[in-house]
Amino acid sequence: MTAYSHDRVTVSSGGPGGPEKGLLRFLTCGSVDDGKSTLIGRLLYDTKLILEDQLAALERDSRKHGTTGDDIDFALLVDGLEAEREQGITIDVAYRFFSTPRRAFIVADTPGHEQYTRNMATGASNSHAAVILIDARKGVLTQTRRHSYICSLLGIRHVVLAVNKIDLVEFSGERFHHIVGDYLGFAQALAFSSITPIPVSARYGDNVTTRSARMSWYDGPTLIEHLEGLDASEGLEGKPFRFPVQWVNRPNLDFRGFSGTVASGVVRAGDRVIVAASGRETTVARIVTADGDLPEAHAGDAVTLTLADEVDVARGDMLAEPQARPEVVDQFAAQVLWMIDEPMLPGRSYLMRIGTQYVPARVTSLKHKTDVNTLEHMAAKTLGLNEIGLCNFSTATPVAFDAYADNRETGAFVLIDRFTNATAGAGMIAFGLRRATNIHRQALLVDKAARARMNGHRPAILWFTGLSGSGKSTIANIVERELHAHGAHTYMLDGDNVRHGLNRDLGFTDADRVENIRRVGEVARLFVDAGAIVLCSFISPFRAERRMVRELVGEGEFVEIHVDTPLEICKQRDPKGLYARAIEGKIKNFTGIDSPYESPEHAEIVVDTGTGSAEDAAQRILEALRQRQVLG
Amino acid sequence: MTRASGQPAHALSQHLKRLEAESIGIIREVAAEFRNPVMLYSIGKDSGVMLHLALKAFYPGKPPFPLLHIDTGWKFRDMIRHRDRIAARHGVRLLVHTNPDGLARGVNPIASGSQLHTQVMKTEALKQALDKWEFDAAFGGARRDEEKSRAKERVFSFRSAGHVWDPRNQRPELWSLYNTRIAKGETIRVFPLSNWTELDIWLYTRHEQIPVVPLYFAAPRPVIERDGLLIMRDDERMPLEPGEREQVRMVRFRSLGCYPLSAAIESNAATLDDIIEEMLIARTSERSGRLIDSDEAASMEKKKREGYF
Numbered sequence: 001m002t003a004y005s006h007d008r009v010t011v012s013s014g015g016p017g018g019p020e021k022g023l024l025r026f027l028t029c030g031s032v033d034d035g036k037s038t039l040i041g042r043l044l045y046d047t048k049l050i051l052e053d054q055l056a057a058l059e060r061d062s063r064k065h066g067t068t069g070d071d072i073d074f075a076l077l078v079d080g081l082e083a084e085r086e087q088g089i090t091i092d093v094a095y096r097f098f099s100t101p102r103r104a105f106i107v108a109d110t111p112g113h114e115q116y117t118r119n120m121a122t123g124a125s126n127s128h129a130a131v132i133l134i135d136a137r138k139g140v141l142t143q144t145r146r147h148s149y150i151c152s153l154l155g156i157r158h159v160v161l162a163v164n165k166i167d168l169v170e171f172s173g174e175r176f177h178h179i180v181g182d183y184l185g186f187a188q189a190l191a192f193s194s195i196t197p198i199p200v201s202a203r204y205g206d207n208v209t210t211r212s213a214r215m216s217w218y219d220g221p222t223l224i225e226h227l228e229g230l231d232a233s234e235g236l237e238g239k240p241f242r243f244p245v246q247w248v249n250r251p252n253l254d255f256r257g258f259s260g261t262v263a264s265g266v267v268r269a270g271d272r273v274i275v276a277a278s279g280r281e282t283t284v285a286r287i288v289t290a291d292g293d294l295p296e297a298h299a300g301d302a303v304t305l306t307l308a309d310e311v312d313v314a315r316g317d318m319l320a321e322p323q324a325r326p327e328v329v330d331q332f333a334a335q336v337l338w339m340i341d342e343p344m345l346p347g348r349s350y351l352m353r354i355g356t357q358y359v360p361a362r363v364t365s366l367k368h369k370t371d372v373n374t375l376e377h378m379a380a381k382t383l384g385l386n387e388i389g390l391c392n393f394s395t396a397t398p399v400a401f402d403a404y405a406d407n408r409e410t411g412a413f414v415l416i417d418r419f420t421n422a423t424a425g426a427g428m429i430a431f432g433l434r435r436a437t438n439i440h441r442q443a444l445l446v447d448k449a450a451r452a453r454m455n456g457h458r459p460a461i462l463w464f465t466g467l468s469g470s471g472k473s474t475i476a477n478i479v480e481r482e483l484h485a486h487g488a489h490t491y492m493l494d495g496d497n498v499r500h501g502l503n504r505d506l507g508f509t510d511a512d513r514v515e516n517i518r519r520v521g522e523v524a525r526l527f528v529d530a531g532a533i534v535l536c537s538f539i540s541p542f543r544a545e546r547r548m549v550r551e552l553v554g555e556g557e558f559v560e561i562h563v564d565t566p567l568e569i570c571k572q573r574d575p576k577g578l579y580a581r582a583i584e585g586k587i588k589n590f591t592g593i594d595s596p597y598e599s600p601e602h603a604e605i606v607v608d609t610g611t612g613s614a615e616d617a618a619q620r621i622l623e624a625l626r627q628r629q630v631l632g
Numbered sequence: 633m634t635r636a637s638g639q640p641a642h643a644l645s646q647h648l649k650r651l652e653a654e655s656i657g658i659i660r661e662v663a664a665e666f667r668n669p670v671m672l673y674s675i676g677k678d679s680g681v682m683l684h685l686a687l688k689a690f691y692p693g694k695p696p697f698p699l700l701h702i703d704t705g706w707k708f709r710d711m712i713r714h715r716d717r718i719a720a721r722h723g724v725r726l727l728v729h730t731n732p733d734g735l736a737r738g739v740n741p742i743a744s745g746s747q748l749h750t751q752v753m754k755t756e757a758l759k760q761a762l763d764k765w766e767f768d769a770a771f772g773g774a775r776r777d778e779e780k781s782r783a784k785e786r787v788f789s790f791r792s793a794g795h796v797w798d799p800r801n802q803r804p805e806l807w808s809l810y811n812t813r814i815a816k817g818e819t820i821r822v823f824p825l826s827n828w829t830e831l832d833i834w835l836y837t838r839h840e841q842i843p844v845v846p847l848y849f850a851a852p853r854p855v856i857e858r859d860g861l862l863i864m865r866d867d868e869r870m871p872l873e874p875g876e877r878e879q880v881r882m883v884r885f886r887s888l889g890c891y892p893l894s895a896a897i898e899s900n901a902a903t904l905d906d907i908i909e910e911m912l913i914a915r916t917s918e919r920s921g922r923l924i925d926s927d928e929a930a931s932m933e934k935k936k937r938e939g940y941f
Binding site: 022092093094095096097099104106118119121122126246247250251255257259260261289290291300302304315339351354356358409412413416421422423426 | 646649664690692693694776777783799802803807810811813814815826827831
């Protein structure tokens with residue numbers, strides 16, 4: 001076939017396959033007019049997958065909705081839903097099945113419009129290869145780039161560039177080579193391992209399943225020949241052993257097995273394995289299936305393992321190879337594709353489905369989003385529907401994973417909205433952000449409860465939030481004085497003293513504000529652990545971050561105190577002259593002026609210094625602490 | 633009981649092995665995540681494969697959920713015999729539900745027509761049963777290759793309270809990371825055979841020697857010809873129209889449902905090998921014998937929105 005090659009890309013040919021090549025899942029992408037559905041209809045028709053009654057229905061439909069005159073409109077065959085037939089577009093992923101004597105195929109037919117990026121990603125997530133359609137008249141378009149980027153992001157390694165409607169450019173080889181040149185120039189940046197360009201006419205069948213007599217200049221494979229020969233293995237068997245435990249099989253006291261599907265690698269009876277999260281090591285005793293025990297199980301096999309030792313293993317755990325362990329961390333960076341209308345907000349808690357477990361997770365920072373059309377990185381505060389961005393995540397407990405680029409099975413996750421249960425985002429892990437240890441945390445002999453008994457009061461974070469100049473620090477100081485007088489162990493963290501030390505590397509952008517509060521929250525948690533009442537006085541304008549700190553400590557240990565002084569009064573007070581400078585534009589991102597303050601919705605205590613003195617406010621807070629039994 | 637002919641000639645093909653593993657993974661996922669799942673058992677070949685996979689998934693244990701058959705009262709007698717035999721053989725709990733309101737109203741496929749019968753005795757009956765036992769997940773044996781609107785259905789297909797399917801608002805399904813979260817009153821329909829084709833079902837049935845209802849195999853049977861379709865009168869409830877006459881023909885069924893609504897095909901395929909050979913040269917789809925689908929191309933989607941499986 002025509003040789004195109006550069007760098008890492010080898011252009012594969014549809015050489016002879018073995019007797020059984022196994023299932024190939026591929027997706028087709030292209031815009032509404034590129035003839036994508038027509039191509040699939042053509043494949044089904046040519047491989048005799050369209051049966052007589054379906055053909056009769058198709059002929060009826062073609063007359064009613066078709067766009068091809070008296071010819072059969074193959075597109076109608078695959079655009080299944082009523083609405084799609086009416087609108088003539090594909091709005092969802094449809095799966096189609098066909099086979100040739102050499103191979104079985106599942107095609108994910110995905111929509112091309114930018115507003116259906118998520119549907120395309122869905123199709124790509126389970127595909128081994130992508131057929132990217134280009135209209136020969138139009139050449140490489142913005143959407144071609146977008147589709148290629150999404151395929152590459154989702155880890156597709158093999159791309160077929162189907163230059164369609166070649167009949168409409170007089171079967172021109174020159175045109176074809178020009179388009180292919182354009183594409184290869186662009187695709188160099190994407191990590192495909194093969195790109196195979198094929199000139200086709202889906203409508204007339206040229207080079208789809210039968211070689212075209214009208215393009216003597218093309219000596220490569222037909223589309224179907226190429227797909228039949230494509231090596232679809234992801235090399236998963238050659239990767240380290242990973243086994244997410246899906247189900248603990250315990251029919252009786254004599255049998256305790258761990259059921260699941262081998263995500264990657266090979267396991268043999270007698271192999272040493274570890275439980276990734278705890279690092280506990282044991283040996284695989286048996287590989288049990290309904291068809292008898294197996295000597296070994298490979299990636300993709302659904303089996304039940306029994307272990308030689310009584311180790312603690314539950315659904316959600318991952319068994320892995322001791323010499324090649326997955327990362328086990330609670331912070332990592334990942335590419336995220338957002339899939340619901342409500343934007344992704346850093347700081348908000350989502351449910352992360354990763355492997356066989358659900359774990360609460362939040363985005364600690366959005367590093368950038370990627371323009372899917374130009375691949376440019378842009379600063380962003382949120383991700384909207386169909387947007388893609390690189391995010392740092394923090395999970396409630398450490399999770400075991402591999403980078404998505406290394407292992408598609410163990411490096412992917414989905415995010416679920418905790419309120420609506422909608423599937424909100426899809427994630428591909430890039431790398432872990434800090435090493436966690438595989439060592440159990442040392443169980444402590446003296447714990448928080450013991451310290452609380454000794455101290456005579458319960459530990460707590462008193463979180464004072466409010467505008468600059470609202471009186472937070474003044475009130476907090478009085479409260480601390482009173483607590484001290486009662487013999488309570490206290491400590492004060494406030495914006496000024498923390499920003500001069502621990503957080504002096506941080507500014508006042510939204511991202512830095514989030515990080516500022518995260519660090520303060522972690523420090524406050526240590527004080528709570530030590531049994532102290534820690535008073536934190538921070539503007540902390542975002543609900544999400546206040547909630548983040550709340551979730552760091554136990555139930556009832558976080559007391560949110562909203563110092564609800566109206567903005568106008570704060571401006572008048574302006575004790576440090578900051579409002580004046582902000583209004584003059586000399587300070588950017590000043591809360592209340594050009595940066596928002598999100599009032600607490602369910603603060604434990606609300607005080608207003610506009611109507612009472614700071615002493616009064618402090619007394620009300622102390623009374624509330626007694627009621628909440630923080631103080632004895 | 634009819635068993636597969638011959639012994640498996642060789643190991644399961646890579647293709648079927650993958651499909652089997654994928655389905656077992658889906659079935660285990662439901663057992664792990666849902667409070668009270670149930671497996672719809674319609675007695676057909678797909679249900680047979682689905683049950684077989686469930687038995688494999690939990691071996692050496694038993695599937696931790698019951699089977700549910702929605703009995704319209706008009707199934708072939710052979711089907712009911714097969715159903716009871718299979719449940720007894722595997723020691724699985726079998727629940728049977730018939731819509732009592734429909735029975736009281738005398739709804740039946742002959743007098744009421746296929747649409748009303750299907751709506752009342754299948755769709756409504758299914759919703760009643762799911763509500764009655766408070767099932768939060770229900771396995772169905774539907775395959776994406778059966779019909780166009782099925783081709784877009786998710787493996788884990790969300791139903792809002794009232795069992796409504798909204799095809800425009802389905803949860804994206806990426807990798808094999810299924811979103812199993814639902815609120816109270818909501819349910820999930822799960823289709824472990826989504827990626828199987830009719831041929832896969834038969835090849836697997838043969839390889840695994842899964843018992844099937846004998847009606848799938850050709851035999852001389854008394855049939856009447858009505859509107860170009862061959863209908864087998866399974867009992868006296870179905871009246872003959874003027875001029876109609878039962879005649880014995882060599883027929884079999886590709887798809888089984890209520891007998892007045894399931895058309896037979898003329899065939900000599902008496903073994904699984906024969907059926908598979910016949911399939912490879914077949915020129916009509918399996919649902920072409922289902923009278924309930926033929927109203928218009930979108931009829932399945934309509935029924936599905938209303939809660940049909």
